[in-house]
Amino acid sequence: MADTKMFHGWAAKGPKQAMAPLAFDPGELGDEEVEIAVDYCGICHSDLSMLDNEWGMTSYPFVPGHEAVGRVVALGSHAKGLELGQIVGVGWNRGSCMHCHQCIGGEHHLCRQVEATIVGRHGAFADRIRSHWAWAIPLPAGLDAADAGPLFCGGITVFSPIVIHGVKPTDRVGVVGIGGLGHMAIRFLDAWGCAVTAFTSSERKRDEALALGADHVVTSTDSVAIKAIAGSLDLVLVTANAALDWDAYIAALAPGGCIHIVGAVLEPIPVSVFSLMGGQKSLSSSPTGSPAVIAEMLAFCAQHGIKPQVEHFPMSRVNDAMQHLRDGKARYRIVLDAKG
Ligand SMILES: NC(=O)c1ccc[n+]([C@@H]2O[C@H](COP(=O)([O-])OP(=O)(O)OC[C@H]3O[C@@H](n4cnc5c(N)ncnc54)[C@H](OP(=O)(O)O)[C@@H]3O)[C@@H](O)[C@H]2O)c1
Numbered sequence: 329m330a331d332t333k334m335f336h337g338w339a340a341k342g343p344k345q346a347m348a349p350l351a352f353d354p355g356e357l358g359d360e361e362v363e364i365a366v367d368y369c370g371i372c373h374s375d376l377s378m379l380d381n382e383w384g385m386t387s388y389p390f391v392p393g394h395e396a397v398g399r400v401v402a403l404g405s406h407a408k409g410l411e412l413g414q415i416v417g418v419g420w421n422r423g424s425c426m427h428c429h430q431c432i433g434g435e436h437h438l439c440r441q442v443e444a445t446i447v448g449r450h451g452a453f454a455d456r457i458r459s460h461w462a463w464a465i466p467l468p469a470g471l472d473a474a475d476a477g478p479l480f481c482g483g484i485t486v487f488s489p490i491v492i493h494g495v496k497p498t499d500r501v502g503v504v505g506i507g508g509l510g511h512m513a514i515r516f517l518d519a520w521g522c523a524v525t526a527f528t529s530s531e532r533k534r535d536e537a538l539a540l541g542a543d544h545v546v547t548s549t550d551s552v553a554i555k556a557i558a559g560s561l562d563l564v565l566v567t568a569n570a571a572l573d574w575d576a577y578i579a580a581l582a583p584g585g586c587i588h589i590v591g592a593v594l595e596p597i598p599v600s601v602f603s604l605m606g607g608q609k610s611l612s613s614s615p616t617g618s619p620a621v622i623a624e625m626l627a628f629c630a631q632h633g634i635k636p637q638v639e640h641f642p643m644s645r646v647n648d649a650m651q652h653l654r655d656g657k658a659r660y661r662i663v664l665d666a667k668g
């Protein structure tokens with residue numbers, strides 16, 4: 329008989345290695361924790377960067393997975409607001425201190441003790457995961473659990489800047505990089521009422537970006553084309569994880585505009601103050617989002633019929649799925665199905 333105490337996941341033993349089955353003991357369930365049987369888990373580019381130890385903070389064996397959707401199967405004695413059997417999602421974060429200024433203020437994702445789901449612990453490419461009750465967000469009626477996983481990291485990461493910057497329906501917004509995050513950003517901004525310009529380095533994504541809801545498409549690596557739309561964008565949301573012609577993008581901003589970077593660009597960004605000063609422009613960044621804004625995003629998706637465009641792989645083919653993402657072939661987010 330299978331040991332029900334053990335969790336069963338897919339783990340890599342070192343950077344860039346294939347994942348293989350791993351059984352591990354999660355220990356006792358904490359009083360404030362909930363245990364979730366994973367039904368689906370999206371694959372974010374951050375899973376790939378962590379697998380490869382690109383950010384120098386991966387511990388092996390490493391079980392990726394931080395876009396989980398599943399059923400609550402156990403509740404700690406002090407877990408609040410959730411019921412057994414309820415469908416919930418867990419994203420990049422799985423806990424925070426709950427008593428600091430940020431947590432009390434509702435910005436739990438900015439807590440200095442925030443716990444990332446796959447940093448120093450095993451993630452959701454597994455049959456079960458645990459999180460603090462506040463970080464397991466119920467899925468509203470009207471959202472399909474099979475498609476919803478990517479909203480919990482990729483989705484909130486591009487929804488949160490819309491809230492942070494108080495984006496208005498009259499705003500003109502650029503989205504750079506039409507991958508997992510970028511395609512959801514186009515859908516959100518289109519439903520928000522904005523004029524959306526998609527920036528892609530892939531010619532074959534031009535028509536796809538228009539179908540997702542973009543009004544214009546510009547080649548993200550063509551400095552001349554970017555300079556040709558100088559002064560026209562109120563916000564540019566960068567989801568690409570690569571160095572860009574930053575001066576051209578700053579020039580594309582209207583006065584008061586902002587370049588908001590959520591892609592994990594490793595190279596430092598050289599910017600002259602004078603390119604910002606005259607037009608009162610800015611650069612900013614943000615990490616995922618708070619539990620309350622995740623819930624708002626889910627409600628917005630349910631109301632507007634928005635869902636990620638996903639490709640399903642059985643969890644048993646996790647290595648093929650990861651290679652598909654590595655090859656830049658995902659359209660636009662891969663979801664692993666636990667049953668398979
Ligand atoms: N801030 C946060 O909290 C947070 C949360 C989640 C993810 N992330 C990070 O966000 C980034 C995107 O994640 P994702 O899951 O959306 O990845 P993804 O699906 O791989 O999409 C990234 C997109 O960036 C574009 N791109 C890639 N290389 C490029 C290059 N050399 N030049 C120009 N564009 C390039 C591509 O779009 P085109 O084909 O359209 O050019 C690609 O589809 C990753 O770095 C990830 O770690 C950050």
Ligand SMILES: [Zn+2]
Binds near residue numbers: 424441
């Ligand atoms: Zn805190």
Ligand SMILES: [Zn+2]
Binds near residue numbers: 372374481
């Ligand atoms: Zn992620």
